[in-house]
Amino acid sequence: MEVIKLTRKHNKLKRKKWGIxxxxxxxxxxxxxxxxxxxxxxxxxxxxxxxxxxxxxNSHDD
Structure with a gap:
């Protein structure tokens, strides 16, 4: 279960980096x-x- 959370967090950070x-x-x-x-x-x-x-x-309109 912890591995899945770490992977999702990693993907979110990776996506944010690409956005920047x-x-x-x-x-x-x-x-x-x-x-x-x-x-x-x-x-x-x-x-x-x-x-x-x-x-x-400069126009002279006399």
Whole structure:
């Protein structure tokens, strides 16, 4: 009876370890690919806003 409990506990710990490994890989993929893409999108958006601001300020509508 004790052997069965030990085996079940071992399987539960093994499953938990695999879950942590898979979650870490998923988080790594998100940090590596998705966040930099959003950073570039925000940088381009900020550049467009700045460029538009400069055009508005420098336009002479006399």
């Amino acid at each position: 490994i898979v979650a870490s890989i998923g988080a790594g993929i998100i940090i590596t690919f998705i966040i930099p893409v959003w950073g570039w999108i925000m940088a381009v958006g900020a550049g467009l806003i700045y460029g538009g601001w400069c055009l508005i300020n």
